[in-house]
Amino acid sequence: xxKALILAxxxxxxxxxxxxxxxxxxxxxARAMYGQGAVFEWNGKQYAxxxxxxxxxxxxxxxxxxxxxxxxxxxxxxxxxxxxxxxxLTRGIIKDAESALTAGEYRKALDxxxxxxxxxxxxxxxxxxxxxxxxxxxxx
Amino acid sequence: xxxxxxxxxGVGLVLSAQISQAADSxxxxxxxxxxxxxxxxxNYFKKRFPDAELNDYVNGIYAVDSNSREQWEEIEEFPxxxxxxxxxxxxxxxxxxxxxxxxxxxxxxxxxxxxxxxYWSKEEGTVKTLEMEINECREANGEKVLKWSKGDIAKVSAxxxxxxxxxxIDIKLPEDDAGxxxxxxxxxxxxxxxxxxxxxxxxxxxxQGANIRIRADLPSPQLGHTSHFPVFRSKWGELGTxxxxxxxxxxxxRSHPLKPQTETFRNLEYFQSYMNNGLAINGPGARK
Numbered sequence: 001x002x003k004a005l006i007l008a009x010x011x012x013x014x015x016x017x018x019x020x021x022x023x024x025x026x027x028x029x030a031r032a033m034y035g036q037g038a039v040f041e042w043n044g045k046q047y048a049x050x051x052x053x054x055x056x057x058x059x060x061x062x063x064x065x066x067x068x069x070x071x072x073x074x075x076x077x078x079x080x081x082x083x084x085x086x087x088x089l090t091r092g093i094i095k096d097a098e099s100a101l102t103a104g105e106y107r108k109a110l111d112x113x114x115x116x117x118x119x120x121x122x123x124x125x126x127x128x129x130x131x132x133x134x135x136x137x138x139x140x
Numbered sequence: 141x142x143x144x145x146x147x148x149x150g151v152g153l154v155l156s157a158q159i160s161q162a163a164d165s166x167x168x169x170x171x172x173x174x175x176x177x178x179x180x181x182x183n184y185f186k187k188r189f190p191d192a193e194l195n196d197y198v199n200g201i202y203a204v205d206s207n208s209r210e211q212w213e214e215i216e217e218f219p220x221x222x223x224x225x226x227x228x229x230x231x232x233x234x235x236x237x238x239x240x241x242x243x244x245x246x247x248x249x250x251x252x253x254x255x256x257x258x259y260w261s262k263e264e265g266t267v268k269t270l271e272m273e274i275n276e277c278r279e280a281n282g283e284k285v286l287k288w289s290k291g292d293i294a295k296v297s298a299x300x301x302x303x304x305x306x307x308x309i310d311i312k313l314p315e316d317d318a319g320x321x322x323x324x325x326x327x328x329x330x331x332x333x334x335x336x337x338x339x340x341x342x343x344x345x346x347x348q349g350a351n352i353r354i355r356a357d358l359p360s361p362q363l364g365h366t367s368h369f370p371v372f373r374s375k376w377g378e379l380g381t382x383x384x385x386x387x388x389x390x391x392x393x394r395s396h397p398l399k400p401q402t403e404t405f406r407n408l409e410y411f412q413s414y415m416n417n418g419l420a421i422n423g424p425g426a427r428k
Contacts, residue, residue: 084404086396087337119337130333135167137343138177138332139184 053121057114061106069113070097076120085123085130090116172325174313174414181347181415185361188350197364198422204351205358212426221298221372221424224379228299231292236281242296245277254304254421258410259312260320267323267406270297271381288400289384294370298379301370301423309367309421311414327411330404331362336393345389366413368425375428382409 023042030040031049038049056072059065073094080086097112165180166172182194189204196203202212232250235241243249257270274296275285286293314320334341345354346362369382383400386408390397398405 081396084398085335088391088394088396089337091396122337123335126335126339130335134329134333134341135164137341137348138165138167138328139180139347140164 051118053114053118057110061110063106066101066106066109069110070101073113073116076117080120080123083124083127085127087119087123090119169322169325172321174324178415178417181363185363195419197361198367198419200360200364200427201358204361215426220426221379224295225298225302225424228295231296232299236283238281240281242277250300251303252307254301255307255309258406258413260314260317260323262317265319267410269406269409270300272401288381290378290380294379294381297381298370298424301421304421307421309413309416309419311417313414323407324411324414327407330408331411336395338394340393364416364419366409367416367419367421368423370423371425371427373427379424
């Protein structure tokens with residue numbers, strides 16, 4: 001929990017675009033290799049590899065909070081669908097989150113909704129990246 | 141002297157910048173150049189697969205992978221789509237309740253016209269596919285529309301392709317119509333943009349990844365992709381339309397797939413079919 005807070009702060013503090021990029025690389029590498037919460041060092045400081053959504057979902061496991069997280073995931077997924085970059089599993093994950101919510105499993109619902117929202121956010125990122133990069137693989 | 145050298149260098153830079161600009165096949169509505177795209181794609185595959193014949197690309201992966209080609213040639217000896225073509229012919233010739241038929245809706249009575257689809261309709265401001273017009277024909281004559289991906293629509297489409305075998309694909313792109321260019325560009329962009337949880341573009345598999353093993357599969361070169369649809373796939377055990385294939389492949393990038401005949405898929409078909417101009421219709425086809 002404490003580590004997650006450190007990271008959330010760090011993300012907003014990173015000064016320039018270039019630096020932000022290499023921070024992101026370090027972050028993604030740690031996450032890919034050692035999983036959620038992996039601690040990595042960047043520019044002499046320690047960070048935990050926790051997604052924005054995981055920080056968001058790290059709240060009291062109540063019905064209201066779970067519902068709020070599900071709503072956020074739905075809204076984000078709607079946004080990415082409109083851009084044409086919706087991922088395959090996201091709707092199913094949101095459904096599972098809703099079932100968990102109905103069953104009173106609020107922690108599970110929060111975590112699933114966070115995952116769905118992460119998918120949607122990545123799809124939006126992918127859309128923006130595609131706008132400037134799709135040309136790269138066109139044979140000339 | 142030193143000054144002159146510096147200047148010459150400067151001019152050289154400007155020139156080379158212009159050259160590299162003129163050589164690209166266009167990524168915006170102002171610069172997009174479908175003919176340059178088509179030629180560049182052919183040249184790309186000529187380099188990748190120097191032994192493959194251009195006209196053979198309509199045979200998909202079998203144009204470049206001799207191992208699977210033998211199996212496929214055996215399949216083609218007793219084509220699995222044969223019955224479907226016969227059923228398609230019967231459906232095509234069955235008159236509607238109002239006494240009219242498919243032949244009344246198409247040029248040349250619907251025979252030998254596959255190579256002209258899809259086309260840009262200026263009046264409607266959209267790309268029209270053959271399947272779309274099959275259903276429009278039904279609707280205009282008071283018949284129920286058919287489902288898009290398989291079944292009767294694929295059979296009718298297969299029969300129409302069959303009557304068009306060996307006709308040369310001839311997709312028109314009216315240069316004075318910005319809408320047509322925009323549709324083409326949209327299809328091109330869709331094909332080359334990475335998407336889905338696997339972050340893969342169509343091109344990753346069907347251009348750069350053509351004939352490179354992905355798990356148990358070898359993706360075909362995109363050149364020739366549309367010529368033989370609808371297709372009888374052993375995996376499906378039946379015929380399916382091009383857009384059924386598009387949905388499946390779209391999903392393979394772990395994207396939520398678009399539905400058949402949505403505008404984006406029609407634009408994609410427009411782009412892909414234009415790439416095949418000059419190749420021959422050979423539908424329906426058989427694939428794994």
